[in-house]
Structures are given as structure tokens and as C-alpha cells.
Amino acid sequence: MNTNGFSITKYHNTSEIYSRVDQLIGQPIRPIQRSEMENYLYAFEQKYASSKPVIEHAKKFIPGGVQHNLAFNYPFPIVFDRAEGAYLYDKDGNRHIDFLQAGGPTVLGSNYPAVKEKILELIKTTGPSTGLFHEYELKIAEFICTHMPGVDMFRMLGSGTEACMAAIRVARLATGKKNIIKIGGAYHGWSDSLVYALRIPGTAGFDAHGIPRASRKYTQEAFPNSIRSLEKRLRLNKLSGRGTAAVILEPMGTESGTRPVDFNYNREVRALCDKYGALLIFDEVVTAFRIGISGAQGYFDVKPDLTVFGKVVAGGYPAAGGLGGSRDLMEYLAAGLQAGKKRAMVGGTLAANPLSSAAGYYTLVEIEKQNACKKAGMAGDRLTEGLEKLIEQYKLPFIAYNQGSICHLETSGTMFLPVNMKRPWTIPKTLKEIKIRKHMMEEMGAAYMMEGIVTLAGSRMYTSMADTNEVIDEALEGFERVFQKM
């Protein structure tokens, strides 16, 4: 297999991960010792003293006190005001190793100078937006079409959420079918029809508060990494005469590979889609330009019909989204006001603005030039191998695994607890257990923060090209200090 330029050097043993996860959730949690956790919480108040009053004030004006779902918030959110390479600095001047990476977009590291300079130049000349064509729109589209195997044409949008909405709209228009199959537990943004079976497979409309049932009438789920479950769904749709418009999935597995897939999974899904006449949509919001410059589709050598972009596509700058695909499908998204032609309606005042287009373009150019995916992946390997050693050394039931620069550290297995909707009387007990395990994740996140490491919800880490061996080794020392307190 060609691993050249890709973030992943060695594909993980998927069944081993699942069997270790089963062991983890089959036993009681192993949290940080109470006295040690109390010490952390006490010291947290001192270390982040300047953040606390700002957050208290923010609660008056911002629901929950922070604007972002991924923002760290236990015991209270922290105000960060400087980002540079591998590091984040908070209002009190504390330095942290940044494994949140803004939720994934910054493969080059934060605030990468070569991109920043181009953006400053652009702001001085064009400003952020004009509503008219700017050459950067073409530059980024051409770059993406040249590098992504499944993309002949590209339309830039405002976010991954919008791009997922556009993808299913095009699929429905092109196939004349309505059903969309997603993988249970996956997040494809927050549109009415895709807030379905979020986080935990089998949960259907459990999280769809405020969303009419009719909006998800044609959304269905198949179980993660299960070709059998997907084929069953496709077959049922065929037998009903209604068929399937598309299967949408994250090629590395749901939640950025938290629930990983077998190496051949995507190839088998492709074959099933062809067999049942459904389109295949890859949601590469996380994986495009993180796994490689040709995305996960390049890595697995599987061509989807449509590809959803987000995050890295604007290099950490705002308005990060886009849809790409074969020419015939993308023609449904032609902009402008042509009469008499069926169009999948998409839009956005600030979609493809010069700032986002330029930021994305120069980020992609630099990622390729610097071989950044590979370098970020090597950092991810070093981090994961180090964590695995610590887990063994301290005899903990935890699991560390990675897909290159996407690293997972499961200490409580919260996301893996099965909710059985067919036996509703078991749900309250499971929810109680999820709450306990989720709290452990929050505590782990707070402890890592105290040791100078920013993670995504205490269980995921994105590495970047800025993570040198020294950075990773420093982080491992921090993780070790936490593991010593379990």
C-alpha cells in the first residue's frame, strides 16, 4: 500500500480496538483518585483565576457562557488569547500544548505564518468579501479538483453542516430517491435531517429536540463497521420500492474514527452502493487534507460520488465548507439564475468569500509543500505509542489508537455504551452510566489541562506539523503525571 505523504503509516487492528473497548465498558470506571482530583480542582481555580470572572460575565450574555460546542467547560471554560504553532496561551499567560487544533483544521499548526501573511495582504487589498468573483475561488477549486480523486468540480459553502445538506439534496435530485442512510453515532452537522442517531448508534431521533419527526422521515441508520447492517437497510429500501438516494459516511469511521472501520470497509460500501443504485457520499470534513492531500479517499483508493469538505478547507479561518463530486452531479449546483433547469438550491452570502478561499488555498499549498499530513501523522504515532506504553506501565484499562494525526484516548468508553431503544426500560440505567462515564471524561480533560494539554473532550487529540518530538514528549510527561493519580 502506498503510504507516501499520508498521515497513516500503519493501519490499526480494528477488531482488537473493539474488543479492548468491550473490556473497558464491561468494568467499573477507573477515575482519578478523589483527593488528587480535589487538588487539581483547587489548583485550577488559582491557575485560571483571570478566566473565571470573564466566564461568569459571559453567562449573562451567551447561553452556557461559551459559543462553541467543543469548548472546554469543566470545571469552567478558559479564556485563550494567543495561538502559535503547537501552543495555546490563556489569559493568565499559561502555555498549553494544543491537541484540539480548533477541532481539526490546523494541520500546519496554529496561525501558520505563511498563510497569515497572505491573508493580511488580502485584507489590505480586497477586504474579506465583495460578493463578486475573486480569483482565489478558482485557485482553491482547481487545487481540490486536481488532488481529490472523486472531485471534478467543487462548490465552496459556509460550513460542513451546509455541505452535508447540499450533498443529500444533490443525491436526492440525481437519483429521484429520498432515503439517506447514515452510520449510527455519526455527526454530519446539525441540519434537521441529519441530527439523527448522534453519538450513540441506535438512538434514532433521541437527540432531535425541536426537530419535527417529518424532517427525519427519510433518514435511516446502519451500524458502524457493519457491511451486513448496511446491506440489510439497502435491501429493505429496494424491496419497499423506494430505494436509497445515498449512503453518507465518514471514511475513517464515525466521530473522526472514534469508532474505527476495517481497512476494506469503504471498498465494500462502494460495491454495495453500486449494487443498489445509491450514491456514496464521503464526509471528509475531518479527513480531507488531514489524512492526506487526496483525503481518505486517496488513502483507501475508493472514489465516492460526492465529497463533503469543511475544517481544513479554510485552514482554520472562517466559512469552512464545500461540496465536490463528479461533473454530472455537480452541475446540479450551478450558481446563477437559470430558468427551467432543476437545481439543488444552495447559497450563502459569505460562501467562497476571498478570505476563506485564499486561506484554504494557501493552507493546502503549504500542506503539500511541507508534507504536513505525514509530519502530523508521525507526531500522532509518537503520541499514541507513548500513551500505550504508559497505559501498560500503569496497568490501566485504557486504549490509545490513532489514524495518523487523529488520536483517540479512551479512558471511560462513554461513547461506546449501547443504548437499547428496543428495550426502553433499560434506557434510564444506561443513561445514568453514561452520565458517570461522561463526568470521568470531563475530569480527565480538566486534569490534562492542568498538566498543560488541551484535548478534545478529554478523549481525542489532533496533532499538527508543529508537534515536534519535544512537544510530544513533553505532552507524554503530562499524561504520565495524570495516569500516576488514577
Ligand SMILES: Cc1ncc(COP(=O)(O)O)c(C=O)c1O
Ligand atoms: C464529520 C463531520 N461532518 C460535518 C461536520 C459539521 O461541520 P461544521 O462544524 O463546519 O458545520 C463536522 C464538524 O465537526 C464533522 O466532524
